Amino acid sequence: MESGPSGGSRPAEPGPRLRGLRGADAAASASSLSRFGAEAGCRAPAVAAVLPAGGSGERMGVPTPKQFCPILERPLISYTLQALERVSWIKDIIVAVTGENMETMKGIIQRYQHKRISLVEAGVTRHRSIFNGLKALAEDQPNCRLSKPEVVIIHDAVRPFVEEDVLLNVVTAAQEHGASGAIRPLVSTVISPSVDSCLDHSLERARYRASEMPQAFLFDVIYEAYQQCSDYDLEFGTECLHLALKYSHIKAKLVEGSPDLWKVTYKRDLYAAESIIKERISQQVCVVMDTKEDEEHVGRCLEEMLKTELNHIKVTSGQDLQQIIVEQCYNFVCMNVMTSDFEETQRLLNMLEESNLSILYPVVVISVDTEPLFEFPEPYSKFPLAVYFTYGNVHFLDYESVPFGQKMEKVMQIREFAKEAKKEIFYYLAFSYISHRRNRSYEKV
Numbered sequence: 001m002e003s004g005p006s007g008g009s010r011p012a013e014p015g016p017r018l019r020g021l022r023g024a025d026a027a028a029s030a031s032s033l034s035r036f037g038a039e040a041g042c043r044a045p046a047v048a049a050v051l052p053a054g055g056s057g058e059r060m061g062v063p064t065p066k067q068f069c070p071i072l073e074r075p076l077i078s079y080t081l082q083a084l085e086r087v088s089w090i091k092d093i094i095v096a097v098t099g100e101n102m103e104t105m106k107g108i109i110q111r112y113q114h115k116r117i118s119l120v121e122a123g124v125t126r127h128r129s130i131f132n133g134l135k136a137l138a139e140d141q142p143n144c145r146l147s148k149p150e151v152v153i154i155h156d157a158v159r160p161f162v163e164e165d166v167l168l169n170v171v172t173a174a175q176e177h178g179a180s181g182a183i184r185p186l187v188s189t190v191i192s193p194s195v196d197s198c199l200d201h202s203l204e205r206a207r208y209r210a211s212e213m214p215q216a217f218l219f220d221v222i223y224e225a226y227q228q229c230s231d232y233d234l235e236f237g238t239e240c241l242h243l244a245l246k247y248s249h250i251k252a253k254l255v256e257g258s259p260d261l262w263k264v265t266y267k268r269d270l271y272a273a274e275s276i277i278k279e280r281i282s283q284q285v286c287v288v289m290d291t292k293e294d295e296e297h298v299g300r301c302l303e304e305m306l307k308t309e310l311n312h313i314k315v316t317s318g319q320d321l322q323q324i325i326v327e328q329c330y331n332f333v334c335m336n337v338m339t340s341d342f343e344e345t346q347r348l349l350n351m352l353e354e355s356n357l358s359i360l361y362p363v364v365v366i367s368v369d370t371e372p373l374f375e376f377p378e379p380y381s382k383f384p385l386a387v388y389f390t391y392g393n394v395h396f397l398d399y400e401s402v403p404f405g406q407k408m409e410k411v412m413q414i415r416e417f418a419k420e421a422k423k424e425i426f427y428y429l430a431f432s433y434i435s436h437r438r439n440r441s442y443e444k445v
């Protein structure tokens, strides 16, 4: 077993989380942990995850194993890891990959700065890969460097759309019942063909469900099941819940999952995944404050206001910017509260230029000045002005006819600045906040 960049024998505490992410997601995670306590009437369990990622993706029909196929130039498995890393109460993530893909996997971990990851060798079947992942967590194994969790999540590496709520549901249910799995309604009816490929019988669709992922187990339940498992089951089985029932006599609690839990199997699934990822990326915004203090004030206000509209809002004063860009955020709002010389915006644009962000998706940078670079004549002066630039062209929203004073050179300054933003779509908003710098209180106009 090999640890990822977190190194050491014990995976570090949740890796450097994005400040805003820490704010929003950690709050969610914290509330989740309290849910453990409330609903299960017990303390939050130690939780680890095993991700089988050792397949060859034959049904995808491409040379690259599907877990490494790019979506927006980023490997599919990286999105799944990112989804699990957003859940701060998952302490260890064990990924089973083949020996030939080990270096590829390490490169992905390094490139996208994934944390809490340990790698194990995959097996020739999915069950054997999962078993190898569980061994890495068992304490009866030589050189075991990870502590045994109370609950282990098993989740296919090619199911990138997994949210904290379903993970919490299966883990909470596993704590109580010993095993749990996400299920979805069947789309097609299940039939049984006869030996001459004629219909033998069909199942009443409403009485059956599709078994999806994530699944969760008390670690001892599933580990003992795999230890007793027959070679036949390890070779041909596809259902971990079945192993828990057959060998540990545990009837898993079934949990309704969301439609997005599907497994990327065929090429069409990759196209569908790309559409969903694009839609989700468009819902992600990073607010970049020019000072840490403003991050705590204006940033948190914006976070509170925006988080009901967006699926992920991150607020930072810069120290996490590199990680945010690595995670492929595409929408940035630079709040220049203290300065209006574009310093922070320029720094972001430079980082975007130097990053490997996919150019398949436009980056939007909105620079907001609380001290407008120029005054507008009445009655416009008290309205926010939306001036936006597309590849160096200046467009004025709504105020085309606004007569500017002699300070056009300020507008030209913005225009020159925007020309630097080669591939970004750059927005500039001038808000007239009244900011009492002394007592750091902010009043919106």
Ligand SMILES: Nc1ccn([C@@H]2O[C@H](COP(=O)(O)OP(=O)(O)OP(=O)(O)O)[C@@H](O)[C@H]2O)c(=O)n1
Residues within 6 Å of the ligand: 051, 052, 053, 054, 055, 056, 057, 058, 059, 060, 065, 066, 067, 096, 122, 123, 124, 125, 126, 127, 129, 130, 156, 157, 158, 263, 264, 265
């Ligand atoms: N020996 C194997 C086979 C599969 N998997 C993993 O199990 C998950 C679900 O399996 P599946 O969708 O069947 O993946 P593949 O086996 O790669 O697909 P195919 O059957 O089309 O080859 C995937 O993340 C896959 O990488 C694994 O870890 N080890």
Ligand SMILES: O=P(O)(O)OC[C@@H](O)[C@@H](O)[C@@H](O)CO
Residues within 6 Å of the ligand: 126, 156, 211, 212, 213, 238, 239, 240, 241, 263
């Ligand atoms: O058989 P495959 O390896 O394609 O897929 C595994 C799936 O069966 C499995 O992920 C769920 O059905 C839940 O067990």
